[in-house]
Amino acid sequence: MxxxxxxxxxxxxxxxxxxxxxxxxxxxxxxxxxxxxxxxxxxxxxxxxxxxxxxxxxxxxxxxxxxxxxxxxxxxxxxxxxxxxxxxxxxxxxxxxxxxxxxxxxxxxxxxxxxxxxxxxxxxxxxxxxxxxxxxxxxxxxxxxxxxxxxxxxxxxxxxxxxxxxxxxxxxxxxxxxxxxxxxxxxxxxxxxxxxxxxxxxxxxxxxxxxxxxxxxxxxxxxxxxxxxxNRMAEACNKNGTLVDWQRQIATPAYQSDIALFVLCASFAAALLRPANSDSFGFNLAGMTSRGKTTALQIAASVWGLGSDPGADSRAYVRRWSSTGNALEALAEEHSDLPLCLDELGQFRNAAELGKAVYALTGGRGAERLKADSSRRTVREWRTVVLSSGEISISESMTQNGQQQKGGQALRILDLPFPATGLFPNDTNAGKTVRDLKQACTVCYGTAGRAFAKWLVDTFQTHGAALECIRERRSACVQQLADKELPEIMRAVERFALIQVAGEFAIQAGTLDCGPERIAAAVRAAWGMWRNAVPDVDDGKRAVQRIAQYIAAHPGQFPSTTETKQLPQTVAGYYKAGDELYLLTDDALRAAIGDTAKVAAIHALEAAGLLFKNETTRQKSKHFIAALNQRTYFYAVRAQILDVTEINRCLSDSFQDGEVRQPQTVMAQGKVSDASMPHSKNDIEQF
Incomplete structure (x- = not known):
């Protein structure tokens, strides 16, 4: 050339x-x-x-x-x-x-x-x-x-x-x-x-x-x-105004509300997941309508981007739950190391798959998929803190749609009961405060998150240095929140502690100008809300409760072991009056515990002293059934399981110190249900 x-x-x-x-x-x-x-x-x-x-x-x-x-x-x-x-x-x-x-x-x-x-x-x-x-x-x-x-x-x-x-x-x-x-x-x-x-x-x-x-x-x-x-991130994750404007118009009013300050710190915490070597998690604000839940999400969104109301501005950082599972994966990837704010849980398009969506959002990795030519697509990956809102909790939503929430799901996105008194319960002019905050989130946004990220980079330079500092601070926060809890609960404590560390870092970075004691108070308040309302997060304890509910709901499906004539068409097992035992078939146990692992259920029954065994090497015990005229193996559950209060105390004690506690005998009555198993020899496992 x-x-x-x-x-x-x-x-x-x-x-x-x-x-x-x-x-x-x-x-x-x-x-x-x-x-x-x-x-x-x-x-x-x-x-x-x-x-x-x-x-x-x-x-x-x-x-x-x-x-x-x-x-x-x-x-x-x-x-x-x-x-x-x-x-x-x-x-x-x-x-x-x-x-x-x-x-x-x-x-x-x-x-x-x-x-x-x-x-x-x-x-x-x-x-x-x-x-x-x-x-x-x-x-x-x-x-x-x-x-x-x-x-x-x-x-x-x-x-x-x-x-x-x-x-x-x-x-x-x-x-x-x-x-x-x-x-x-x-x-x-x-x-x-x-x-x-x-x-x-x-x-x-x-x-x-x-x-x-x-x-x-x-x-x-x-x-x-x-x-x-x-994607829309160039418009949603942007900045406008100055950091001073954001602090004066958004952060300062948020200091007056425990929930507002907590979600503000949670928004900063999204940038700490990688340095802290933490997995993704989230919080769902569940409560009555018109109490300020969406406003709380807008406050959190304003840290990184446009904090407009998602119903009024298509460019808003806050998104709706009105997506499919695949679309949520794409959203999570777009918000890697950023908070993912999702409003209106009730709008999730596939409510029957909510449990899977919780696992997917906090799992950090999308599903393996193929292209049209059968080659593998690039798998989506992310880290995020999910901030959600809805009129009911995730647990309630799953129950309404025929799902049983597992302990792992309850610990991945934690349900926080939103106060009925609203976002600013002590403010006599709370309505004006909320309106001013909503307006401020549309004009002052994005500066705090950028200043926070720059401070992290300038201060630590490497992820290893940041990890050492975060680990030490996090450990101190854990000790402040809870000294002795079950291992499952301690996972939640770690998450709340990381939120507190993020708030303290934000003070050092100059993005928040309140005291660290105010951050600690807000985190303690949020922790108390969750801990007081949290259901059992141990899958075994949940399984025991479900077995109790199943027995109480099907009393007519447990005829006496001595009955030979007036038997129901179908049975879930038998009741042995002398020993006060409910004898459950394999099918009945599976129906009772749902998708919970049977191993976890049996272990919890044993730990609580509720599983009767007459052979040391077997989890089942053999009993004579008059209607069958033979001895057959069943899962023999003590009748004390129907006392929910006593069983919860017994389970908590047994998991904490390893001792088997025998609850007091209390019988309960329930309603007859059609859910049961057919009564025949072929439906009962024999050994």
């Missing part, structure tokens, strides 16, 4: 067209606008990324400063670096010469609004190549977006729709020409420094601390957020 070809970035078959192209470029460059009328909102890579900020955005210079009279060789060379032949760029946008001869050289094919490729991107692992686009919107703002290079090989209409959603004009029917322009401009961009593509928000891979947000990367230089799929 000759020097001339390399300079103009053209191939030999274009040389004959060069005179007409130069004439065309010179004519269209006369269409310019006044630079003072153009509002510049280009994403800056200065400050947190340590990358020098250009004195003037490249796109604005290309569109506004090149004129026929005052264009300089520098400006023309700049245009040649960004705009490939045979395309042109003016204030009207991207165009291409329509004809091949001099007569038609003044005719141009308009393609899109002003648009260039600023840089090329690639992932740290050498994959996930992409383009950093700089474009002018219809309201003359300059925006930037990083897109995967694979977009150039998909449906051109999808690429055009994505740009149109961001306000960039694309001429209808010119989608393929747009793709051709970007592909040609990509060759020119190879000569410029590359950027590292970050596919998710939050902490980047590696020991060195680098925090990724849609509008900036804090820590590592020359990086950019490039999601694999288009």
């Amino acid at each position: 000759s020097e001339l070809e390399r300079f103009f970035n053209i191939t030999p078959h274009h040389l004959a067209e060069l005179p007409s192209v130069i004439k065309s470029r010179k004519s269209v460059l006369k269409k310019v606008v006044n630079p003072k009328k153009r509002k510049i909102t280009e994403l800056s890579f200065s400050g947190e990324t340590n990358e020098p900020c250009e004195a003037e955005p490249i796109l604005a210079r290309l569109c506004s400063s090149l004129t026929d009279k005052n264009s300089t060789e520098t400006d023309e060379a700049l245009a040649a670096d960004y705009v490939p032949f045979p395309f042109t760029l003016t204030a009207d946008g991207v165009a291409r010469q329509a004809g091949d001869n001099e007569r038609s050289s003044d005719k141009v094919e308009h393609i899109a609004g002003p648009l260039i490729i600023r840089r090329l991107t690639r992932g740290a692992d050498g994959a996930n190549y992409g383009l950093l686009l700089s474009a002018e919107t219809l309201d003359r703002k300059i925006v930037e977006m990083a897109i995967p290079a694979t977009r150039l090989h998909g449906d051109p209409a999808e690429l055009a729709r994505m740009l149109a959603e961001r306000g960039v004009r694309v001429v209808p029917s010119k989608e393929k020409s747009l793709t051709a322009y970007l592909d040609a401009a990509r060759s020119l961009a190879r000569a410029r420094p590359w950027l590292t593509a970050m596919l998710r928000t939050g902490w980047a891979e590696g020991e060195q601390m680098t925090y990724v947000l849609p509008d900036r990367v804090i820590g590592r230089p020359h990086c950019v957020y490039q999601p694999a799929q288009p």
Whole structure:
């Protein structure tokens, strides 16, 4: 290739067209606008990324400063670096010469609004190549977006729709020409420094601390957020106003409410999951309507992004539960190392799958799926603190839809009963306070989270250093909250303790200006709400309660072991009056405990002294059934199980000190139900 070809970035078959192209470029460059009328909102890579900020955005210079009279060789060379032949760029946008001869050289094919490729991107692992686009919107703002290079090989209409959603004009029917322009401009961009593509928000891979947000990367230089799929995070996770404004209008009123301050600290805690080596978890604010639950979520959202009411603003950081399970996975990935705020639990589209959704959201990893060609899709991954709200608890919602909440689910998203007195119970003018907060969340947002993340990076620099500090502080908070609890409850204590650590860190970072004792009081109040209302989270204890409920609900399905004539059509077992034992068949036990592991149920019965055994090597015991005229093995459960209060005390004592406690004998009556098993020898396991 000759020097001339390399300079103009053209191939030999274009040389004959060069005179007409130069004439065309010179004519269209006369269409310019006044630079003072153009509002510049280009994403800056200065400050947190340590990358020098250009004195003037490249796109604005290309569109506004090149004129026929005052264009300089520098400006023309700049245009040649960004705009490939045979395309042109003016204030009207991207165009291409329509004809091949001099007569038609003044005719141009308009393609899109002003648009260039600023840089090329690639992932740290050498994959996930992409383009950093700089474009002018219809309201003359300059925006930037990083897109995967694979977009150039998909449906051109999808690429055009994505740009149109961001306000960039694309001429209808010119989608393929747009793709051709970007592909040609990509060759020119190879000569410029590359950027590292970050596919998710939050902490980047590696020991060195680098925090990724849609509008900036804090820590590592020359990086950019490039999601694999288009999302709303650039609009929702943004900032407006100053940190001082946020502190005065949002944080200060929140100090007057334990719940408001608690969710505020929980929002900061999302950024501590990776440094603390913690899994994802969450809290569900459950209570009556119009008490301030959505406002609490807006307060938490304002730490990182637009805190508008989700019912009034489609750009709001707070989302609705009105999604499918797959959509929730995508939302969780978009909010990695950020809080995921979900309003209106009752709107979840597949209520029968709520238990699975709880596991999925807090599991940190999506389901394995295949593409159309049977190859594996990239698995979604995330870390997040879920902040939810609803008129009923997750446990109640699952029960209403025929599900049984497991202990693990209860500890992953913890139900917090929202006070009936509202978000500000001691404020005589609570209504005005809530209205002012809602308004403030729409104008002051995003600054606190960015300041907090920058403080973490500047203070610790590595995740190892942060882990040591968090571990020590967290241990002290655990001791303050609960000295002696069951192992399952201690998992919850750890979560509340991390919220307190986040609040204390936020004070050190200068984002919160209350005292650490106020943070501790708010966390203790939230802990008390949960602990006083929490059901048993041990699966074994839950299974024992379900067995008791099953027996009480089916008294007619347990005929006497001595009865031979007046037997019900179906039985769940038998009642042995002399020993006060309920003899359960295998099917009855499975029906009673649901999807709880039978091993956990049997262990809990044994620990509480409720399982009768007449053979040391068997969990079942053998009893004579007159109707069958033989001895048969059953799970023999003592009748004391029907005393719920006594059994709860007995179970708690047995799990804490390992001793088997014998409860007092109390009989209970229940209602007859049709749920039962057929009465025949074949339905009873025999040994």
